[in-house]
Amino acid sequence: DTAVSQTPKYLVTQMGNDKSIKCEQNLGHDTMYWYKQDSKKFLKIMFSYNNKELIINETVPNRFSPKSPDKAHLNLHINSLELGDSAVYFCASSPRDRLNYEQYFGPGTRLTVT
Amino acid sequence: AQKITQTQPGMFVQEKEAVTLDCTYDTSDPSYGLFWYKQPSSGEMIFLIYQGSYDQQNATEGRYSLNFQKARKSANLVISASQLGDSAMYFCAMREKSDYKLSFGAGTTVTVRA
Numbered sequence: 001d002t003a004v005s006q007t008p009k010y011l012v013t014q015m016g017n018d019k020s021i022k023c024e025q026n027l028g029h030d031t032m033y034w035y036k037q038d039s040k041k042f043l044k045i046m047f048s049y050n051n052k053e054l055i056i057n058e059t060v061p062n063r064f065s066p067k068s069p070d071k072a073h074l075n076l077h078i079n080s081l082e083l084g085d086s087a088v089y090f091c092a093s094s095p096r097d098r099l100n101y102e103q104y105f106g107p108g109t110r111l112t113v114t
Numbered sequence: 115a116q117k118i119t120q121t122q123p124g125m126f127v128q129e130k131e132a133v134t135l136d137c138t139y140d141t142s143d144p145s146y147g148l149f150w151y152k153q154p155s156s157g158e159m160i161f162l163i164y165q166g167s168y169d170q171q172n173a174t175e176g177r178y179s180l181n182f183q184k185a186r187k188s189a190n191l192v193i194s195a196s197q198l199g200d201s202a203m204y205f206c207a208m209r210e211k212s213d214y215k216l217s218f219g220a221g222t223t224v225t226v227r228a
Contacts, residue, residue: 040220100166102161107157
């Protein structure tokens, strides 16, 4: 009965490869997010979708492409991986129209690019 | 400009004592929410407490309380009766009504000593 799940939990790959991270939430939330946590533990928003519509697109290289097939899923595809992409990627979800509602985070995906 | 500032990179606290984690924020939006999250060494993000900009009283959740000083734009987290399991990184975050993403501070690492 996991609220926000991500797969895989760990991902080790070589530079230049393409990889995807999947996220699913069973909370009925209509908004989902991708955050990146760098090696210094700093968390930064990357993307957000509301009901399959992209609503937040921060300054992220266009090698990163989110895809939301439905409001319960938000996947992150990364092309031509670079060393600097190594980080922990968190998926999160919340109801959009409730400011006082916390965002529920997935367990994170640790991406290591060698 | 940094929206959330956490000036304490690391803190030590004796078991059973209280600890205060500082957080200041910057926004011109009159409607916003302030959140604290805990990230233990296992990596997951755990929601602790929420304070809304219009809330008259300081938020409390068990051993967690939020010292909200709106005029000073500060939202310090107080953990009372510290336990060894409180050792973790703590993040302050803000969500403005005009912008639904969470903006995080750099985090404070708390180490509880027996």
